[in-house]
Amino acid sequence: MNIDPQGLNTIPAISIRNLTKVYPIPFRRERVVAVKDLSLDVLPGQVYGLLGPNGSGKSTAMKIVLGLISPTSGQTQIFGRDSSEVESREDVGFLPENPYFYKYLTGAETLHFFGKVCGLGGAKLRTKCAELLKLVGLENAASRRLGGYSKGMLQRIGLAQALVQDPRLLVLDEPTAGVDPAGSREIRDLILDFKARGITVLLCSHLLGQVQEICDRIGILYHGVLVREGKLEDLVSIENQTELILENSSPAVLEQVRALVEKSGGRVVETRKPQTTLESFFLDVTSGRRTAEEPPHVRRKE
Amino acid sequence: MDTPHKIFSPARLWAIASNTLLELVRLKVFYFLLLFALLIIGSSAFMLDFKFQEQFQVLKDMSLGSMSIFSWLLAVLATAMLLPKEIEDRTLYTILAKPVPRLEYILGKLLGILALLFVSILLMSVMFVIALYIKQQAVLTDAVRGLPPEQTADVIRGVKASAFTVSLIPCVAMIYIKSALLASFTLLASTFATSSIFTIIVSFVVYFIGHVQGIARESLLASPNASALSKVFLAFVSLLFPDLRLLNLTDDVVAGNAISSAIFLKTAGLGLSYFCVYTLAAYLIFAFKEL
Amino acid sequence: MMVKPLAAVFSMLLLFGAAKLPFEHRLEQEDRAAFFHGAKLSLGLRDQVGQLGFLAALSGFRSLVADFLWIEAHTAWEGTQWGRMALLFNNVTTLQPRVVMFWDMAAWHMAYNASVAAMQDPKQPRLALRLRAQREYFELGKDFLIRGIENNPDRYLLYERLGIVERDKFGDHCAASRRFGEAAAIRGAPTYEKRFMAYELSHCPGHEREAYERLLALYKTGRREWLPTLLERLEYLQKALNIPAAQRVNIPEKKL
Ligand SMILES: Nc1ncnc2c1ncn2[C@@H]1O[C@H](COP(=O)(O)OP(=O)(O)OP(=O)(O)O)[C@@H](O)[C@H]1O
Numbered sequence: 075m076n077i078d079p080q081g082l083n084t085i086p087a088i089s090i091r092n093l094t095k096v097y098p099i100p101f102r103r104e105r106v107v108a109v110k111d112l113s114l115d116v117l118p119g120q121v122y123g124l125l126g127p128n129g130s131g132k133s134t135a136m137k138i139v140l141g142l143i144s145p146t147s148g149q150t151q152i153f154g155r156d157s158s159e160v161e162s163r164e165d166v167g168f169l170p171e172n173p174y175f176y177k178y179l180t181g182a183e184t185l186h187f188f189g190k191v192c193g194l195g196g197a198k199l200r201t202k203c204a205e206l207l208k209l210v211g212l213e214n215a216a217s218r219r220l221g222g223y224s225k226g227m228l229q230r231i232g233l234a235q236a237l238v239q240d241p242r243l244l245v246l247d248e249p250t251a252g253v254d255p256a257g258s259r260e261i262r263d264l265i266l267d268f269k270a271r272g273i274t275v276l277l278c279s280h281l282l283g284q285v286q287e288i289c290d291r292i293g294i295l296y297h298g299v300l301v302r303e304g305k306l307e308d309l310v311s312i313e314n315q316t317e318l319i320l321e322n323s324s325p326a327v328l329e330q331v332r333a334l335v336e337k338s339g340g341r342v343v344e345t346r347k348p349q350t351t352l353e354s355f356f357l358d359v360t361s362g363r364r365t366a367e368e369p370p371h372v373r374r375k376e
Numbered sequence: 377m378d379t380p381h382k383i384f385s386p387a388r389l390w391a392i393a394s395n396t397l398l399e400l401v402r403l404k405v406f407y408f409l410l411l412f413a414l415l416i417i418g419s420s421a422f423m424l425d426f427k428f429q430e431q432f433q434v435l436k437d438m439s440l441g442s443m444s445i446f447s448w449l450l451a452v453l454a455t456a457m458l459l460p461k462e463i464e465d466r467t468l469y470t471i472l473a474k475p476v477p478r479l480e481y482i483l484g485k486l487l488g489i490l491a492l493l494f495v496s497i498l499l500m501s502v503m504f505v506i507a508l509y510i511k512q513q514a515v516l517t518d519a520v521r522g523l524p525p526e527q528t529a530d531v532i533r534g535v536k537a538s539a540f541t542v543s544l545i546p547c548v549a550m551i552y553i554k555s556a557l558l559a560s561f562t563l564l565a566s567t568f569a570t571s572s573i574f575t576i577i578v579s580f581v582v583y584f585i586g587h588v589q590g591i592a593r594e595s596l597l598a599s600p601n602a603s604a605l606s607k608v609f610l611a612f613v614s615l616l617f618p619d620l621r622l623l624n625l626t627d628d629v630v631a632g633n634a635i636s637s638a639i640f641l642k643t644a645g646l647g648l649s650y651f652c653v654y655t656l657a658a659y660l661i662f663a664f665k666e667l
Numbered sequence: 668m669m670v671k672p673l674a675a676v677f678s679m680l681l682l683f684g685a686a687k688l689p690f691e692h693r694l695e696q697e698d699r700a701a702f703f704h705g706a707k708l709s710l711g712l713r714d715q716v717g718q719l720g721f722l723a724a725l726s727g728f729r730s731l732v733a734d735f736l737w738i739e740a741h742t743a744w745e746g747t748q749w750g751r752m753a754l755l756f757n758n759v760t761t762l763q764p765r766v767v768m769f770w771d772m773a774a775w776h777m778a779y780n781a782s783v784a785a786m787q788d789p790k791q792p793r794l795a796l797r798l799r800a801q802r803e804y805f806e807l808g809k810d811f812l813i814r815g816i817e818n819n820p821d822r823y824l825l826y827e828r829l830g831i832v833e834r835d836k837f838g839d840h841c842a843a844s845r846r847f848g849e850a851a852a853i854r855g856a857p858t859y860e861k862r863f864m865a866y867e868l869s870h871c872p873g874h875e876r877e878a879y880e881r882l883l884a885l886y887k888t889g890r891r892e893w894l895p896t897l898l899e900r901l902e903y904l905q906k907a908l909n910i911p912a913a914q915r916v917n918i919p920e921k922k923l
Pocket residue numbers: 097098106107108126127128129130131132133134135171667
């Protein structure tokens with residue numbers, strides 16, 4: 075029943091077919107076409123990045139996949155089950171954009187609540203919650219109310235919440251929005267860790283650097299239309315160029331290399347000193363001092 | 377998941393309901409109980425130079441009257457803010473993205489409100505009965521003093537008869553059912569409203585119209601040759617609105633009217649069927665709602 | 668998209684409305700038969716109670732509004748404003764016609780307090796007018812009791828009170844006897860109602876024979892009924908009716 079683009083006989087984790095979503099604007103004649111005739115598959119084990127400028131329909135597509143809103147036309151499935159069925163949500167964890175939870179619950183209570191909502195309970199749920207809190211690095215904040223959490227901490231409890239029923243698929247809407255670079259790096263590492271455990275991930279993010287680091291496949295939406303889609307290497311590598319980074323090489327050696335290249339008919343496009351990225355510079359400077367869960371004054375007391 | 381998905385799971389329902397209750401408790405809604413206590417203590421103190429029958433009458437009227445008002449306000453205000461708050465805070469997304477049927481979600485929310493109303497009405501009833509008992513004992517020692525022993529039995533019986541009557545129990549039960557009905561209606565209103573204020577206004581208007589619905593209904597049935605326009609209007613009111621006056625037994629019970637079990641069962645049945653219909657309607661609209 | 672469920676819900680509510688309408692109608696009639704939901708609130712009441720109070724009364728808070736008016740009447744009493752009291756009592760009893768105490772107290776204030784005050788009114792030197800005013804308050808009290816009985820025919824207290832007013836204020840023993848008799852006929856009425864009825868009958872000209880038989884029947888039920896008044900009335904009737912000595916009951920001398 076599913077058309078498999080790679081010809082393999084696997085059921086895609088997410089399959090979107092000819093999806094269109096039109097939002098009516100109340101009291102006006104115009105409508106917003108948020109997603110237009112979108113078709114794509116996310117295969118099990120992949121990390122898929124959905125990219126696009128603001129308002130291009132990424133969140134809308136995700137919400138339709140999760141059955142939170144209904145499509146105007148087209149179908150979406152999760153592991154072969156239609157999104158309109160409640161059961162389709164058993165195998166998926168969702169982190170909405172700018173997640174908010176119940177402010178009056180503590181981190182542990184939040185996870186416990188979502189676990190119970192998924193039909194879990196008892197000692198199994200308790201160990202699961204502790205495990206997840208540790209995984210996202212919130213074990214020290216477990217008994218604090220979410221009302222006092224920072225944005226990054228909320229993002230992380232959201233990630234833990236999405237994982238509570240051990241889903242095979244994660245849908246993450248801007249998991250790193252508002253998170254500091256170290257935090258977003260940790261989230262990136264977590265996603266890589268999920269990938270290693272065989273969890274499929276669909277994410278959207280505006281941090282293209284990170285998307286490039288973790289995604290196998292990307293799709294670019296523009297005004298609701300999927301303008302490009304494919305494997306990341308295929309899309310971004312420049313086939314006829316090669317990068318070469320040398321250490322402790324004298325100008326004479328460089329000259330020799332250049333001569334060699336030109337002799338063989340190639341061309342040196344550019345020679346420059348590689349710079350560290352602002353990200354790694356920032357991380358260098360702040361490493362060892364950063365304590366998201368424990369503000370400085372808490373430490374000084376000890 | 378190792379277990380197959382359950383269509384309807386009481387555990388899940390209870391998780392949502394208890395969380396809703398917790399949310400309301402953390403909103404400190406129970407402070408209104410203090411107000412209730414102050415009201416009955418205040419009214420008792422104020423009535424000291426009245427006859428004991430008057431004191432009992434006012435104590436009962438005040439307690440049951442404020443019990444009705446508080447449970448009505450609580451039902452409307454707490455329910456009205458539930459869904460809009462969940463949508464605004466986007467907590468709804470996280471819950472419905474889990475394998476939770478929308479029916480269970482909405483029933484869980486309603487159950488939370490029902491639990492809140494139950495606890496509140498129970499606590500108010502306990503306070504009321506204690507106040508009534510204290511008053512009765514005070515009046516008894518006063519009334520019996522200096523009476524010949526053969527008359528004391530009659531006096532004690534008289535005092536006790538004007539204090540606690542069994543009819544108070546179905547009366548409190550109807551206060552609960554009525555507030556549950558108002559909660560379910562408010563939930564229905566909040567499924568298509570866009571703001572809490574709108575929901576609250578609609579619920580209040582329905583509350584007032586509901587108390588005069590009986591007049592519209594009886595005049596519709598009594599005057600078959602009214603003009604078409606007024607008939608349409610009367611039919612609209614009597615078909616779409618609940619007769620809340622029928623569901624209100626408080627005024628009659630405090631007047632000492634005994635409630636026959638037939639009347640109580642019919643009244644309660646009417647209230648509960650409204651509750652079910654409104655809940656079903658709220659679910660239907662919510663099931664198709666774009667979040 | 669949203670239109671379909673809305674239409675479904677609307678038609679469901681209409682259908683349910685059609686089903687519940689006759690049910691509500693019948694329940695209302697049953698309630699009325701059991702004296703529920705009080706009197707129909709008149710528009711006149713709105714002016715006297717005020718818009719807000721009337722609205723509250725309509726919205727299921729009749730008893731609270733009645734209490735506030737009652738307390739107001741109490742204040743009026745402390746200021747001896749008898750006319751205002753009568754007006755407030757009217758409103759209170761309209762709002763809560765099933766609270767027997769309201770009728771009872773309203774009648775008592777009129778027939779016993781207001782009437783005395785009218786009799787002692789220093790601003791009215793003419794006795795005839797004072798007497799007339801007094802009688803008007805008697806009538807007012809009686810009127811409260813009669814209307815109270817119409818709303819509470821199943822309760823004995825107001826019949827008894829009316830009997831007492833007939834006896835003490837109007838001196839109409841025949842009417843008083845009838846009222847005590849009506850009170851006695853109601854389930855749960857105290858046993859003294861029967862006695863009161865017979866006493867009053869013994870004062871009602873032309874009914875001596877019936878009174879004698881009733882008192883005799885009470886006498887025969889046992890020593891508990893041998894109260895001084897009963898014995899005194901029985902002795903009086905035995906003499907008045909010339910009952911043969913053999914049939915007369917033995918009246919103990921001055922029982923303590
Ligand atoms: N509930 C709604 N009603 C009407 N229009 C909406 C609604 N939700 C989204 N839209 C519109 O649909 C379009 C797509 O929105 P969407 O939130 O999917 O974008 P996005 O790609 O997630 O953007 P961002 O990067 O800012 O999160 C936008 O033009 C938005 O205005």
